[in-house]
Amino acid sequence: MSFYLAEVPPSDAPAWVVESISALQSACEIELHGEDNSESTPALTVMYANQTDTDKYFLVALAGSALLETIPRAKSSTRSGLPEVPVEGGDMLGCAYLAFPRKDNPHLAEDGWITVDAVHRRRGIGQALWEHLLALTRTQGRTSIIGYTDHARAAEQGDPDALQPPTGTAALPLDAASSFALRCGFSLEQTEQQSSLLMPVPEDVLAGLWEAAAPLAHSYMLRGYVGPTPADLLEGVGPMFAALSSDAPTAGLDWHGESWDAERVARHDAVIAASGVMYNTVALHRATGEVVALTQIMCDHERPDRTFQWSTIVASAHRGHRLGILIKVANLRLLAEEEPRATSVQTWNAAENDHMLAINVALGFRASSLGGVWQRTLSPGSG
Numbered sequence: 066m067s068f069y070l071a072e073v074p075p076s077d078a079p080a081w082v083v084e085s086i087s088a089l090q091s092a093c094e095i096e097l098h099g100e101d102n103s104e105s106t107p108a109l110t111v112m113y114a115n116q117t118d119t120d121k122y123f124l125v126a127l128a129g130s131a132l133l134e135t136i137p138r139a140k141s142s143t144r145s146g147l148p149e150v151p152v153e154g155g156d157m158l159g160c161a162y163l164a165f166p167r168k169d170n171p172h173l174a175e176d177g178w179i180t181v182d183a184v185h186r187r188r189g190i191g192q193a194l195w196e197h198l199l200a201l202t203r204t205q206g207r208t209s210i211i212g213y214t215d216h217a218r219a220a221e222q223g224d225p226d227a228l229q230p231p232t233g234t235a236a237l238p239l240d241a242a243s244s245f246a247l248r249c250g251f252s253l254e255q256t257e258q259q260s261s262l263l264m265p266v267p268e269d270v271l272a273g274l275w276e277a278a279a280p281l282a283h284s285y286m287l288r289g290y291v292g293p294t295p296a297d298l299l300e301g302v303g304p305m306f307a308a309l310s311s312d313a314p315t316a317g318l319d320w321h322g323e324s325w326d327a328e329r330v331a332r333h334d335a336v337i338a339a340s341g342v343m344y345n346t347v348a349l350h351r352a353t354g355e356v357v358a359l360t361q362i363m364c365d366h367e368r369p370d371r372t373f374q375w376s377t378i379v380a381s382a383h384r385g386h387r388l389g390i391l392i393k394v395a396n397l398r399l400l401a402e403e404e405p406r407a408t409s410v411q412t413w414n415a416a417e418n419d420h421m422l423a424i425n426v427a428l429g430f431r432a433s434s435l436g437g438v439w440q441r442t443l444s445p446g447s448g
């Protein structure tokens with residue numbers, strides 16, 4: 066089948082395009098994991114439309130020919146130089162995403178991924194999408210690309226083709242995704258462990274963990290909230306997001322920490338609220354508003370059964386006092402109260418993040434699938 070590539074406009078993306086991207090992601094999740102952990106269509110629409118801190122690109126492969134399908138309606142120019150997706154609809158065969166941070170990490174193209182419809186694989190669609198992402202990266206003058214792959218399971222013990230990350234943690238199998246990433250010139254830098262927790266967590270488990278941790282936290286105030294950050298904590302939450310961006314293990318990735326202030330936290334919260342997604346947050350703070358620990362669980366009311374553990378961070382001076390487990394216990398209680406339809410919490414952690422993984426195991430999380438974090442470097446000025 067012939068295909069052509071097109072760009073999705075960030076604002077007013079035609080509904081059929083976002084629905085098709087969402088459907089492709091869902092199909093791929095079910096193919097790999099037997100369950101769908103992808104973002105809902107409304108969340109995807111709002112996240113893509115928000116380009117304040119990052120230039121985001123969705124490129125798609127559509128059946129047919131650009132000349133026939135898009136030229137009559139195409140805008141004179143898109144950011145990528147590809148035709149814009151047609152307004153009325155089409156048959157989506159594949160999709161690619163890449164983001165270019167504007168403020169932090171100006172050398173980086175990040176969050177890259179490519180998905181091709183299972184019935185249209187091995188026909189060069191993935192390769193064509195990749196070549197355009199690479200061209201975009203060069204045009205933007207970026208020198209590293211970070212991309213992600215998803216794998217149902219780790220490589221078997223003794224598998225001679227297994228791909229071991231330099232961190233020495235769980236190895237990936239040489240499957241379609243990793244073969245494709247290698248072919249595109251990426252090296253595996255890190256693996257990410259996906260873990261799942263069944264909700265609700267039995268209260269005796271939570272109570273035992275809470276009782277062991279609470280005495281160490283007597284000098285802080287515990288605050289749980291649903292939705293945007295309360296005004297009096299905005300200043301304190303900024304440094305926590307900055308610490309998360311620099312302190313979580315990043316192996317050999319060419320990633321530098323981000324700067325977050327109160328204004329950026331509020332902006333981020335506004336985008337989340339508009340997307341129909343809700344964060345349940347627990348923060349430990351001092352009376353001054355200084356936040357020392359924070360954890361968030363994301364709920365999407367379109368798909369209330371599956372929830373996602375998001376940021377968890379304890380400020381460096383306060384680590385080693387069980388504050389991490391304390392805030393997670395409090396947030397699981399908050400989640401059970403606020404979203405009783407939740408049946409699971411999913412989380413992803415760097416496979417070498419022993420401290421976070423130990424807390425998750427204590428809470429009852431069990432390992433499920435594995436992700437690959439890959440990097441491709443480009444020499445400056447290379448085309």
Ligand SMILES: CC(C)(COP(=O)(O)OP(=O)(O)OC[C@H]1O[C@@H](n2cnc3c(N)ncnc32)[C@H](O)[C@@H]1OP(=O)(O)O)[C@@H](O)C(=O)NCCC(=O)NCCS
Pocket residue numbers: 093177178179180181182185186187188189190191192193212213214215240241242244245248
């Ligand atoms: C990985 C994926 C995007 C590849 O898309 P595709 O359109 O089938 O890839 P292409 O036909 O362009 O293949 C390009 C090259 O990648 C490698 N490759 C792709 N699929 C492969 C497979 N199943 N086994 C081994 N090598 C493979 C080959 O080197 C191939 O070149 P060749 O066909 O000349 O041998 C597709 O399998 C997919 O969508 N998988 C699920 C989502 C995913 O894992 N995405 C990966 C990274 S984000």
